[in-house]
Amino acid sequence: MPKLSYLKALNRALGDEMARDDTVFLLGEDVNHALTNTTHGLLERFGPQRIVETPLSEQGFTNFATGAAMAGLRPVVEFQIPFLLLLVFEQITNQAAKFRQMSGGQVSVPVTYLLPSAGWRKEWGGQHSDQPYSLFAHMGVKTVVPATPTDAYGLLLTAIRDDDPVVFFAPIAALGVREDVDHAALQPVPLGVGRVHRPGTDVTLVAIGHPVHDALAVAEELAGEVSVEVFDPRTVHPFDWAGLAASVARTGRLVVVDDANRSCGLAAEILATAAEEFALAAPPVRVTRPDGAILGAVPQLDLALQPSREQIAVAVQKVLKSTG
Amino acid sequence: MPKLSYLKALNRALGDEMARDDTVFLLGEDVNHALTNTTHGLLERFGPQRIVETPLSEQGFTNFATGAAMAGLRPVVEFQIPFLLLLVFEQITNQAAKFRQMSGGQVSVPVTYLLPSAGWRKEWGGQHSDQPYSLFAHMGVKTVVPATPTDAYGLLLTAIRDDDPVVFFAPIAALGVREDVDHAALQPVPLGVGRVHRPGTDVTLVAIGHPVHDALAVAEELAGEVSVEVFDPRTVHPFDWAGLAASVARTGRLVVVDDANRSCGLAAEILATAAEEFALAAPPVRVTRPDGAILGAVPQLDLALQPSREQIAVAVQKVLKSTG
């Protein structure tokens, strides 16, 4: 079977969906020259009415997308750097995401915000490595963080077809991931449905985005001593609580890996919900970045702040030993 | 003893600190006419170099404050509506808050962002009632949410004197709170130090901002059947984990009230940390707004979404009955 890379999956999903539905169009910076590679070949294929190069006016074109969506189109807005989502945070969370409710359900705002470079950008300094997906979940905006090429393809299709704003985080660290796929079998992946990448009986190890691959590696590594179930929610909001509950019901133990700042992050939400609703045989453990961590210009400093496989392994062993 | 209202405490703190330190100045919209009342009388007292009226250019004047702070002044930036903090979210979290680290500790950015109207604004529609303090905590920005006039006074002094950016949330629902105070006794309140408003032995009830007063009312109401300790962290980041640990060590049970959206909110962080680190005799409970709640234009709809005293009471009784 042919190999599909995560980056190519994004490019293919955009192309397939634009071909299927001509209300879909993409706008962003340097998209004509496919700087991020997601739009590679699309300008030639669909022309400048569908692939729209924008100035550095993120708030302006985010509002523009809101308007185009309210008038019946399905814009995909590409952002080059995580902080650009912070720059348009108000336009997404307080405007695009609120018009439906403020109109009593009359207005739809089907915009996809595509960040093909979430998380750490090695050595690019303190302003290029944020991982702000939990912020959108707090504000109630649909948010996905796929870990694999097939999930990236399927969730991008679903995000574009969804009638609400959806923020799509593609982790830089996952862009190179390749997978054997039967292209004909590629299909939409529903929002809010997690995925058990590896079944297990002793511990549920939750990971989202690129740490899924670290989680799988650790599970494999520890296979001799412990049976680890790797659960990938894939969607941050709405979250697959039923899926996680089922997994934890099987294992009774919980570890969450989240390569984002600790306070009020996704891992916090998962542990909080587990503490309220799940029966745990041992206290759950989070492996995250520190509070307010800023990943900067020196890799050895940054790496000391990011969740490591060793930390994950230690956390798994810890929840196994302890009892609630 | 004279009564001090929360709003007057803000006004007094600004006046006292501007008198004490002439590097302190305030900028914002309609501040000359003290639309929010926080600047009442200050223009007359300190003149237009210290009370600076701005156009509707929130990003511009937030960046302006960053520059003024890097050049040695201590700006206080007032915002009229919660969503304006979302509008400048990037300028605060990705710029003001990162310059110190990116400069290797050479640059200080002592700016205070004052929101004298956090939370629900009755009937003002879907874009005026956000409560986004957990977002700043996730990004590592110092954030306070005082519940009483003396804490508002003391924390505003501290925020202005702090050498880092500090976001100050004054809940609309607390602005009318009045307290008997000896003005001479008013003093700075340190960041990251919580306050036990009411000691108790059976349950720790954590509340921040205006819900503190609901928590106290519920504690009083239930006094016959249960001894509730009301803990107010006062600061969202840095959080007083030691203080909360000590309280929970006494009570063994935990309920958190947070009038903010549920997912990835402050209440989630508190439950997550408790689940990891505290010994609990029963599963903890959160009382929050629903996921992604938007408080809108119709009070009866909004009130159904906000934490109620009844919900708090039920939660307290629930953690008492259940065992972990």
Next chain:
Amino acid sequence: MPGKDLYRTIRLIRRFEERALELVRAGEIGSGIHPCIGQEGVAAGVCAALEPGDRILATHRGHGHLLAKGTDPRRLMAEMAGRSTGIDAGRGGSFHPSDPDAGVVGATGTVGHSVGIAAGVAWALARAGGGRVVACFFGDGAVSQGALLEGLNLASLWRLPVVYVCENNGYATTLPVATAVAGTITGRGEAFGIPSRTVDGQDPETVLAATAEAVRRARDGGGPSLIEMSTYRFLGHHTFESSVRLRYRDEAEVAAWKERDPLQIQAARVSEADRARIDAEVEALLDEVVAYTLASPRPDPAGGLDHLYADAIPVRAGVS
């Protein structure tokens, strides 16, 4: 005959807001309102230049915009009073109404951001063909908002069919234009290559003529225009002003502007008889509007989470 229609629209807006003020005092409109009394000539004149298929973006001071575009006054008042019969089932209120059926896209609370939204709507209309245009209202306070300026650049770059209407009423809440705007308002449009002019916003027919010219340019593919309408609000920024003492405008200035009341200016162009008839019709309609509003039910409290999402995704309650 436009003269009469303009008069009717202005009269309707004026009396609609006067009745709304009564409902504010009666506590039926809890949010209070941002009255546009004194500025009705802009809403009436601009919308008179539009076709039903055209769209508008309104502001927080938007009752006039909606009424002039054709929103049912009954359902607008009901919306302002938080009734489930309102144009947005009570979810928009006075501040954030939208009325797709009448071509009212919405009124975002983020001042100035309607400019970029309008550009997006115009892009979609242009792609669909049919020469429809968008009229986008904003105030003088909006012209120093970055997102507005970004939106003007996009609209001009892409030659989008938008008429940008700046209602310069001299103040943003308490802030005088002079202390907020370096340079000029029309200069901001010109900076992005947008034909920009200032006209008398108190004369409804002047407004109509200027807008008609801009609309023609837009329909013909000539791109956006910006028109600064010199106008004035006769009342406070918001009804709360009656309860607080804000002294940012002097009596004389207010009085002078009241001499140039768009209602009077347009009335003078309509015959005694026509005016009497129109006034009577408007009064009858507004009695019906108020009756309809007060007779309408309030939304069921159980519906607080309605319309959050397009599909039925699980939304967890605040307590589990």
Next chain:
Amino acid sequence: MPGKDLYRTIRLIRRFEERALELVRAGEIGSGIHPCIGQEGVAAGVCAALEPGDRILATHRGHGHLLAKGTDPRRLMAEMAGRSTGIDAGRGGSFHPSDPDAGVVGATGTVGHSVGIAAGVAWALARAGGGRVVACFFGDGAVSQGALLEGLNLASLWRLPVVYVCENNGYATTLPVATAVAGTITGRGEAFGIPSRTVDGQDPETVLAATAEAVRRARDGGGPSLIEMSTYRFLGHHTFESSVRLRYRDEAEVAAWKERDPLQIQAARVSEADRARIDAEVEALLDEVVAYTLASPRPDPAGGLDHLYADAIPVRAGVS
């Protein structure tokens, strides 16, 4: 004698970046860099008009800005290579360097936002007295960023001592100015009442003269100015461009601009002998710079959370 000093500065920047490119290829500067080769005349000319007490805000293409303002080349290169001896202890890197001692406030990664920051710095300097000014650099890509336009309005409203320097090198990454900028760059300044002009950014002495005039106005309380410098980057947007095939500029255009190399233009104004001496001094200095950089230690990984806050607040680790 400015001619010689300008030549020295330009020569230093050119050779510094050429050596930096070697360190990029050697993997010592992991971020890669945004080379300013071809634009050195702007940095040199602007900073030659400034006093030590004046401040600048640099950009992501900022090595020239810092060197021209007086940053120690050893510690700048060490910073770019992530060494603890760097001007920011390795925390700023090539993209976000600040050097308070040399008057370099910083270089925010948010394109265009330096304009508002510069206004705030200028406000503080003006309040302190002494006639100091701020020079704020930004690119053509920044001029459609709303926060930049808001910043221009504030600087003009409050007559702040800032010289806004737009380095128009024709492209924002791959985006040509013409497809991004409706209207003109100077028109954006004029919209806010800011004296704005375009000059030849390839001629260092033209840049110096234009800047000196603007600096004089600023020192005299005349408020901000905007100068658009027509220039060109001879290399790619960022060193990664050498690895990817981006065809957004044609060979002929690049070749034509290389005919107008600021280094050559300024060299022609300096005697053979002086040039030889300056070149030799610069080479010697850069050997030292590279040696210093390579000999410098990398930060201790334990310090990842250093400098997060001014005080020692408890910062929890990623695992408890």
